[in-house]
Every structure is written in structure tokens, then in C-alpha cells.
Amino acid sequence: MKLGLNLSFAIKRWLGGDAMAHIVKDELGLDIVQFTWDLVDPWWPAEKRDPIAREYAAAFRRAGITIESTFGGLASYTYNHLLGPTPELRALGKEHLKRAIDMTSEMEVRAAGMPFGSFSSADALDPSRREAIYKEAVETYVDISRYAKEKGLETLYVEPVPLATEFPSSATDALRLMKDLNAQTAIPVRLMVDWGHALFTPLFGEQADMDYWMKTCGEYIGAFHIQQSDGLLDRHWNFTRDGIITPERLAEFWKRHKLADQTYFMEIIYPFEETDEHVLADMKASVALLRQAA
Ligand SMILES: [Fe+2]
Numbered sequence: 001m002k003l004g005l006n007l008s009f010a011i012k013r014w015l016g017g018d019a020m021a022h023i024v025k026d027e028l029g030l031d032i033v034q035f036t037w038d039l040v041d042p043w044w045p046a047e048k049r050d051p052i053a054r055e056y057a058a059a060f061r062r063a064g065i066t067i068e069s070t071f072g073g074l075a076s077y078t079y080n081h082l083l084g085p086t087p088e089l090r091a092l093g094k095e096h097l098k099r100a101i102d103m104t105s106e107m108e109v110r111a112a113g114m115p116f117g118s119f120s121s122a123d124a125l126d127p128s129r130r131e132a133i134y135k136e137a138v139e140t141y142v143d144i145s146r147y148a149k150e151k152g153l154e155t156l157y158v159e160p161v162p163l164a165t166e167f168p169s170s171a172t173d174a175l176r177l178m179k180d181l182n183a184q185t186a187i188p189v190r191l192m193v194d195w196g197h198a199l200f201t202p203l204f205g206e207q208a209d210m211d212y213w214m215k216t217c218g219e220y221i222g223a224f225h226i227q228q229s230d231g232l233l234d235r236h237w238n239f240t241r242d243g244i245i246t247p248e249r250l251a252e253f254w255k256r257h258k259l260a261d262q263t264y265f266m267e268i269i270y271p272f273e274e275t276d277e278h279v280l281a282d283m284k285a286s287v288a289l290l291r292q293a294a
């Protein structure tokens, strides 16, 4: 398994390039990461934001760590972005992603991504509003892809989410979006499929099945988020906990589908009140379990 680390586990704890590189490389023994926008906020003024972002990138490079992509985290996910209810909110969503692309470019990272967007409750229940906002969002994203190409990015990612009020959630939604986007975008757009989202049983029922996702939209899956879950909520637990996504299941899937490049990014989110000592020990234990299963 090609194992990588989304840096969500570390937010507010280990700040700065050297501290983070030490945790990733020396403590956890990993050398591929996905940099979360929860460490550097794309909305910070560029002249203050970019030196901080570049410092992470430089320290990681010195330590031999590859940043495969940057990705929206908890803060970014709070907002509706491209599927918001008003033109003003949707325009701010576009600006958000463009600013994240600017930051990614400053870090000399070649890919960035986030979920696509969230409808308001009222819009989610109105098929014609959903469709109109969706179509506009696709056009906006195509425009963003041209901007990303100008900034030197090579891939954009969209992460499906386990809510019917957002888009895409199901594998068929994800396939539709990939086809609509890739017919027009300046650079390829791929899916970042999160195991804990795809296996969310209350929404997907029998289609909460990774083989079904592979069959439906596998050709567009660029990488995965992995996390432990009970399938009842989007838990983002670590693999030290019992649940439905065991390291053995991940390894079996990896081998059977002959995956090679589609990094498994651990996306573990701890309660803020959990101690730093526990988080580090738990991350180490989990990496060991994944390595053992691989
Ligand atoms: Fe995720």
C-alpha cells in the first residue's frame, strides 16, 4: 500500500515546517503527505500567508517528504462554497479555491482539492434549484481549472461527502461530476474518495461498498482518504480503534484492484482536547498496524 498522511491529525499541535517534518519523517516514518489548509488558511493575506506556506514546503523538501497535494480541511468544509444559496456566497467559494490554488502554487505543489460544495437545506429539497446551481458550479469550476493550470497545477481533486444535501455524495453523482468536468477542464479533475464517506451506510445502504465505487467511478479515483469508522457517522478515527475499515481490508482491496499510485492518505481527526502525547503514540501505533497489514 502506498501510504501517505493528511496532516489533519496535527493541526494546532505541531506547527512550522521543521516540527511537522520531524513528526512525519522521524516519528512516523512516512514521506508522502497531503497538506491541509487547516495549517495555513488560504484566506490569510497573501503577503503573510505565502512565506508561512513556503516554509512548510521547504522544510518538507529538505527532509525528503513529498507533498502530493494540498487539501481543504475542517475550516474550509464549514462553508457552502460553489453550491451556496446566493451568487455572493458562490463567488466567495470560487475565490476561496483560487486562493488555495495560489497558496499551493507558492508551495510548488502540483495538486489541490476539496469537496465541491453544499446546498442550503431549502435548495437541497428543490430539484430545479439544485440543477441550476450545479450547472453554474460546473462552469465556475472549469474557469478555476484554467486558473489552476496558469498557476502550474497539474490536477484538481474533488472529495465526495456523505450527505445528500451536498454534491457529489453517491458514486453515480461522483461519476456525473467527473464526466461533466473532465469534458471541459484545462487540467484533469480526479476524485479523492474517503473510505469513511463511501461506506456511510445510513445514506448509501447496499451501495456503501468500495467495490461498487470502483466499478462505478474507479477510473476517476486519483487517491483515497483512509480512516476508521463504524459506518454510522463520519468518524475519522484511527486504526487503533475497532470498526469496519481494518488495515487488512485496506490491504486486500489494494492488492485485488492492483492499485499502484492512488495513495492511501490517513485522514485522522482527533478531538482538540486529546493530549499531544496520546495523539503521537496513537498515530505511531496505527502506522505500525497499516504497515503490518500491507
Ligand atoms: Fe476525507
Ligand SMILES: [Fe+2]
Pocket: 194, 196, 197, 234, 236
Ligand atoms: Fe470526513
